[in-house]
Amino acid sequence: MSSLFQSFDEPAYASSSASAGRIAALRQALSQQGLAGFIVPRADEHQGEYVPPGAERLAWLTGFTGSAGTAIVLADEAAIIVDGRYTIQVREQIDAAAFAPVTLSDTTPDKWLARHLPHGASFGYDPWLHTDAQVKRLQKAVAEAGGKLVAIASNPVDAIWEDRPAPSRNPVRLHPLSVAGETVADKLARLQNELEKAQVDGLIVSDPHNIAWLFNIRGSDVLHTPIALGYALLPAKGRPTLFFAPDRFDASALGGVAQIADIGGEDHALFADAIAALASKSDKPVKLRIDQDTGASALQKVVTSAGAAFDIGPDPITRLKAVKNSREIEGARAAHRRDGAAVTRFLAWVTREAAGDGLTETSVVEALEEFRRETNLLVDISFPTIAGANENAALPHYRVTRASSRPVSRGILLVDSGAQYTDGTTDITRTVAIGKPTAEMRDRFTRVLKGHIAIATAVFPAGTTGAQLDPFARRALWEAGLDFDHGTGHGVGSFLSVHEGPQRISRLGHVALEPGMILSNEPGYYREGHFGIRIENLVVVEERQIEGAERPTLGFETLTLAPIDRTLIDRALLNRQEIEWLNAYHARVHSVIAPLVDEDTRNWLGKVTAPIDRAS
Known part of the structure; x- marks a missing residue:
């Protein structure tokens, strides 16, 4: 087995047994600065989903390793606030004597702080780890307690973390134009046009995903997402500057980037110097856009100290990046064909192995990754594989460890996984029955499938948002008094983040969907302590030509190709159109995937994709 x-x-470094000593050291450091408390978010200075090891301050301090959470440390008490995904995990990982676990649905970090901060106390935060909006919420909370919010120049956690991992020095490489589909010069021209519309003189790019897309570069500074961490300064007119150490670029990347941009080094002081130089060249005040979602509050001081003004708003690259060009869409199709073959081989393997008693959640993860490696084009997985059997399947964001791994026994196995290929990013969930499923499992699975089909077949006018489509996925569940607590779909990048905004299908999805956007379609159902179900394909928004239509109309092309477990379907719950969709989807899966797999898998695939009807 490969590594x-x-x-x-x-x-x-994530050790709950060390929390007591670490929190004591932090309190001592805070006391020396006259601070009554400090906030430790799970964040780096780019607000990324995946952060480098040296930015895992929350995990180091508390032992909690989830992807989202916030710790607040006061002199006499401390809390860690997490969302509903992690209510079980946080209690298993932290020292409850050191931190009180709090669920986000009960209270937010700022509300907890307002109630618990001693009156008149000074409370610290690291301005590189919070956006403008987050700081405003902290200011309001501290003010309610009659206290003072203090921006700390140096993070006190870093001062006591003796073996803190060093920043990545991994190389930055070019992303081939053959898969990027658009030159850097053309992207810059489009972006600078957007900056003129926004009436700003430049943009500070704080989101490494946007830098990667704009400059057609990729890196490996964080797990599972091919980005390099740094900044860029883009004037509305003129040559941009990238803030990375020059020696991090391989030869081809250095030559390619140098044709279009300057490389200004990675020190924050050099960044400030470049802003000052830009401001000095103008005969009027210079205003720079700071991204409202990823721009650290500290950037405001950098900008004003350099003699410029700032504007807080959306980074226009985010929307430009979300709309994939024809080459990126073709790359996504190719990646999904390749990945679909690997996943289909895996599903056939599960069917064979489930007949014995040696299958475990960890062996499932290992096998799936090995099937993907055998494509010889796998760059990385796109997120840690979720492989949950029975009650673990009921945890939507379960991540198996050696300690938690359980045998895959009679019931349900849910596997949510994805891959990073140079030409595309994949994300797929399949729920399979191990043995004969119960009537309840079949009912719930079929209702989830009906919601999945409702999204896949949706036709909607241009301007429709994900929030408007989200109920389509829930209707069949709602009719039975059921629901699920996550969004129906998230945006997906092109050899970038598997979770990409601004598009989404959820109650919070207020951005209009546009042709070329890639999203997931993943309704689910979770019965805590028993089983969970999710069916996920990726889709791309496309234009639809409808005779007599009075306005532009859109729909979805399904990209993901792998069989859906028919043994979990209650055919009586499906209407004729839904059965036709499932049969057509399976016919397409067979047509595309069968030539790409071995004979045994091909024979199995023929059986599991055979058409169904109400009477069968």
Whole structure:
């Protein structure tokens, strides 16, 4: 077995047994600065989903390794606030004597702070780890307690973290034009046009995903997402500057980037110097856009100290990046064909192995990654694989460890996984029955499938948002008094983040969907302590030509190709159109995937994609 991209072990620095000593050291450091408390978010200075090891301050301090959470440390008490995905995990990982676990649905970090901060106390935060909006919420909370919010120049956690991992020095490489589909010069021209419309003189690019897309570069500074961490300064007119150490670019990347941009080094002081130089060249005040979603509050001081003004708003690259060009869409199709073959081989393997008693959640993860490696084009997995059997399947964001791994026994196995290929990013969930499913499992699975089909077949006018489509996925569940607590779909990048905005299908999805946007379609159902179900394909928004239509109309092309478990379907719950969709989808899966797999898998695929009807 090859070395896995996925680890089943928690990082060595995340230790709940060390929390008491670490929190005591932090309190001492805060006391020396006259601070009554400090906030530790799970964030780096780019507000990324995946952060480098040296930015895992929350995990180091508390032992909690989830992808989202916030700790607040006061002199006499401390809390860690997490969302509903992690209510079980946080209690398993932290020292409850050191931190009180709090669920986000009960209270937010700022509300907790307002109630618990001693009156008149000074409370610290690291301005590189919070956006403008987040700081405003902290200011309001501290003011309610009659206290003072203090921006700290140096993070006190870093001062006591003696073996803190060093920043990545991994190389930055070019992303081939053959898959990027658009030159950097053309992207810059489009972006600078957007900056003129926004009436700003430049943009500070704080989101590494946007830098990667704009300059057609990729890196490996964080797990599972091919980005390099840094900044860029883009004037509305003129040559941009990238803030990375020049020696991090390989020869081809350095030559390619140098044709279109300057490379200004990675020190924050050099960044400030470049802003000052831009401001000095103008005969009027210079205003720079700071991204409202990823721009650290500290950037405001950098800009004003350099003699410029700032404007808080959306980074226009985010929307430009979300709309994939024809080459990126073709790359996504190719990646999904390749990935679909690997996943289909895996599903056939599960069917064979489930007949014995040696299958475990960890062996499932290992096998799936090995099937993907055998494509010889796998760059990385796109997120840690979720492989949950029975009650673990009821945890939507379950991540198996050696300690938690359970045998795959009679019932339900849910596997949510994805891959990074140079030409595309994939994300697929399949729920399979191990043995004969119960009537309840079949009912719930079929209702989820009906919601999945409703999204896949949706036709909607241009301007429709994901929030408007989200109920389509829930109707069949709602009719039975059921629901699920996550969004129906998230945006997906092109060899970038598997979770990409601004598009989404959820109650919070207020951005209009546009042709070329890629999203997931993943309704689910979770019965806590028993089983969970999710069916996920990726889709791309496309234009639809409808005779007699009075306005532009859109729909979805399904990209993901792998069989859906028919043994979990209650055919009586499906109407004729839904059965026709499922049969057509399976016919397409067979047509595309069968030539790409071995004979045994091909024979199995023929059986599991055979058409169904109400009477069968």
